[in-house]
Amino acid sequence: xxxxxxxxxxxxxxxxxxxxxxxxxxxxxxxxxxxxxxxxxxxxxxxxxxxxxxxxxxxxxxxxxxxxxxxxxxxxxxxxxxxxxxxxx
Amino acid sequence: xxxxxxxxxxxxxxxxxxxxxxxxxxxxxxxxxxxxxxxxxxxxxxxxxxxxxxxxxxxxxxxxxxxxxxxxxxxxxxxxxxxxxxxxxxxxxxxxxxxxxxxxxxxxxxxxxxxxxxxxxxxxxxxxxxxxxxxxxxxxxxxxxxxxxxxxxxxxxxxxxxxxxxxxxxxxxxxxxxxxxxxxxxxxxxxxxxxxxxxxxxxxxxxxxxxxxxxxxxxxxxxxxxxxxxxxxxxxxxxxxxxxxxxxxxxxxxxxxxxxxxxxxxxxxxxx
Numbered sequence: 452x453x454x455x456x457x458x459x460x461x462x463x464x465x466x467x468x469x470x471x472x473x474x475x476x477x478x479x480x481x482x483x484x485x486x487x488x489x490x491x492x493x494x495x496x497x498x499x500x501x502x503x504x505x506x507x508x509x510x511x512x513x514x515x516x517x518x519x520x521x522x523x524x525x526x527x528x529x530x531x532x533x534x535x536x537x538x539x540x
Numbered sequence: 541x542x543x544x545x546x547x548x549x550x551x552x553x554x555x556x557x558x559x560x561x562x563x564x565x566x567x568x569x570x571x572x573x574x575x576x577x578x579x580x581x582x583x584x585x586x587x588x589x590x591x592x593x594x595x596x597x598x599x600x601x602x603x604x605x606x607x608x609x610x611x612x613x614x615x616x617x618x619x620x621x622x623x624x625x626x627x628x629x630x631x632x633x634x635x636x637x638x639x640x641x642x643x644x645x646x647x648x649x650x651x652x653x654x655x656x657x658x659x660x661x662x663x664x665x666x667x668x669x670x671x672x673x674x675x676x677x678x679x680x681x682x683x684x685x686x687x688x689x690x691x692x693x694x695x696x697x698x699x700x701x702x703x704x705x706x707x708x709x710x711x712x713x714x715x716x717x718x719x720x721x722x723x724x725x726x727x728x729x730x731x732x733x734x735x736x737x738x739x740x741x742x743x744x745x746x747x748x749x750x751x752x753x754x755x756x757x758x759x760x761x762x763x764x765x766x767x768x769x770x771x772x773x774x775x776x777x778x779x780x781x782x783x784x785x786x787x788x789x790x791x792x793x794x795x796x797x798x799x800x801x802x803x804x805x806x807x808x809x810x811x812x
Contacts, residue, residue, distance in 0.1 A: 474809070476750030479743075482681045490679065513678040516615045517752050519608055519810040 457497040458538055464488065466533045467510055470526060474518055483513055503534055542811065547597060548804035555797030558590045562790035569783060581644045587789045588640040591633050594796035599626035601803045608810045614674030618667045619806075625663035626799065632656035650718050658722075661729040664763070668736030675743065682743055695738045699731035706775045713778040723774040730767035737763045751809050758802035765795035 769791030
């Protein structure tokens with residue numbers, strides 16, 4: 452992801468919501484993603500790949516309290532793949 | 541299918557069937573079934589075994605959930621306290637077993653069981669607050685401090701109103717000192733328990749459609765049924781309504797089963 456251009460913030464958030472919603476529901480997944488964006492200072496329409504990576508990390512560590520470390524790592528891997536595919540498209 | 545998944549699916553239908561037997565007893569106490577097959581002792585055995593089984597499941601799997609979260613995970617201590625409270629409830633219920641299963645008697649009140657029940661409530665309250673803190677630390681929106689205080693204040697005010705009407709006749713009633721103290725203490729402890737329950741309920745509503753929703757809706761409903769059961773337990777004898785005693789058992793059966801259901805589904809989410 453390091454060499455990728457800036458990503459569309461709402462697409463990244465939407466991807467997070469799609470992957471995390473089966474565990475937390477759509478509303479909570481969206482609220483959590485937006486709260487993490489805010490804490491990481493991600494504002495505006497675009498985010499850098501490094502910011503996306505930090506966001507994925509935050510989402511993963513947050514999910515840890517609901518699904519445990521192993522499943523959280525699986526979700527993080529899935530998120531990373533989905534966002535990389537999004538960046539490549 | 542994994543044992544926890546199988547148990548998770550079986551718990552609620554079994555509990556609903558058992559609770560329905562008790563609820564029907566309150567409505568038609570002299571129905572044919574209750575004079576032949578479901579004698580008072582048979583019903584007591586169904587209730588006692590059901591409660592013991594659900595509480596044991598809740599205690600064992602809450603502990604396994606705690607162990608499944610790594611040390612340092614903010615919800616690990618919350619699951620440990622939930623497990624400890626469930627163990628105290630299980631042991632209290634177990635102390636009733638000889639009376640209910642063997643001697644066909646109502647268990648004594650007050651008894652050693654009340655010490656264990658009383659120990660469990662602070663553990664449940666601490667567990668729910670630990671969950672709130674853990675979810676907040678993990679970055680979930682649990683509301684601003686001001687919003688949480690406002691909700692806690694509203695719940696406390698509602699409990700104060702309900703408490704006045706429910707507890708006044710208990711306080712003025714004819715029961716003995718310790719009995720009266722316990723009949724007042726249980727609903728008061730429930731009122732305290734309702735505060736973190738309400739705070740988590742708001743968060744749970746935002747999780748509709750997710751696996752965590754199923755867990756938390758069940759756990760919180762379990763605490764609500766526990767509160768209703770305790771309030772009926774304290775209040776109804778003062779009205780001389782022993783005939784609705786089966787309803788109290790139905791509330792406890794549903795409470796323990798919902799707790800077991802939530803705990804088992806958390807285990808399934810961790811291990812599947």
